[in-house]
Amino acid sequence: MEEVLRIGPLALPLAPLQLFAAWWLGDALAQRRAARSQQIWGWHGWLLLVCGLLAARAAFVLEFAPHYAQPAWAAFDIRDGGWTASVGTIAVLLYGATLWLRRHPLAPAAMVGIAGALALWLGAQGLRQAMAPGQAPLPTFSAVALDARTVQLDQLAQQQGQPLVINLWATWCPPCRREMPALLQAQREHPDVRFLWVNQGESPETVLQYAAQQRLPPAQVLLDERQELGRLLRSSALPTTVFVDAQGRQSALRVGELSTATLAQHLQPLLKPTGPDTDAPSAASPALQEPVAR
Structure with missing residues (x-):
């Protein structure tokens, strides 16, 4: 729904x-x-x-x-x-x-x-x-990052074994711009969680310029000029943020602006230990730092 x-x-x-x-x-x-x-x-x-x-x-x-x-x-x-x-x-x-x-x-x-x-x-x-599509796997979706590599989103979530936060945004969207500092701060505070920014419908030049101004990691900014991911998630509103657990399943989908507090609220379930898998390699390990590319 x-x-x-x-x-x-x-x-x-x-x-x-x-x-x-x-x-x-x-x-x-x-x-x-x-x-x-x-x-x-x-x-x-x-x-x-x-x-x-x-x-x-x-x-x-x-x-x-x-x-x-x-x-x-x-x-x-x-x-x-x-x-x-x-x-x-x-x-x-x-x-x-x-x-x-x-x-x-x-x-x-x-x-x-x-x-x-x-x-x-x-x-x-x-x-x-x-x-709600909670606990459902991510849809099959691939996009090119600003570092020119192709990222397969569903494979990334399943293979990396770490929580994932996917933010759908655009430079013309005021709430998207307002929540950007909160997302960047959360990424610094939680290196065991991967953040991806999937731009919706804008040209590579526009996204590249804005990403450089905001110091967004090029490997974590994806281009979705046809807004395909928004349609797959059935959410055309911006900003939309999807929270994915370490098993690659959608934990929550949030439509609207996030503050540091509401972002922390949604991250809490993703950061809780899940049993034997908690001994798996940390997201800070070098092997897990780069997105799955093809």
């Missing part, structure tokens, strides 16, 4: 759309229940939404606090999509429980609304996970 909703040339992330659809349903149910008791639901719907969002954001920022130290306002930049949904859900339930314990007249309406919103939200999340 795609992570975005396509409306003409627009690609809107599904997660926030599902969240607001769930809130809208819950608020409508609560208003209807309150009206049956001749009561006014008022601002409680908005307060529930704000309470849940603030708690979810605060929990995420606290978990990845070192990544939000500089600049200080980064914690308020919600474009990175950093939320802890479970904490937000608990906050909403506590709001409803407080009304119930205080025997507030709107407590039944609140519980009906919360139940309806959670049912839609959890159902949508379950459907997305069931239809």
Whole structure:
């Protein structure tokens, strides 16, 4: 299932759309229940939404606090999509429980609304996970890197035995440019993870010039002028980042801008030991430094 909703040339992330659809349903149910008791639901719907969002954001920022130290306002930049949904859900339930314990007249309406919103939200999340291509192998795809060698992506993931992060980007894409420093920093901090930047639809001259300015490793920047990889991954939105485990299987696909915090969140599952294979040669070994080429 795609992570975005396509409306003409627009690609809107599904997660926030599902969240607001769930809130809208819950608020409508609560208003209807309150009206049956001749009561006014008022601002409680908005307060529930704000309470849940603030708690979810605060929990995420606290978990990845070192990544939000500089600049200080980064914690308020919600474009990175950093939320802890479970904490937000608990906050909403506590709001409803407080009304119930205080025997507030709107407590039944609140519980009906919360139940309806959670049912839609959890159902949508379950459907997305069931239809997601997680743990699927990478599609067969080859491209030429800036060092003029051809890289076979699926073979690279399987043969190198190390986690892989594949970033689909373009120089004209502002979020792509904003997240580039975070990706470069993560590559320096995690030499056991290979990063690839697959440019979508631009000329070699344009990519070469930008890569030189950003000091991107030429062997890790691939040219995809026909945007074939985006079609294979069923994601035309930019930026798109694919996280692949050491066994060459897709762990996650993220559409939208990454911050250092949300990048660290997605890297965590890839960096966990997986058993006997953890004694395999390190990604820093010379034999693993160059991409598989043909």
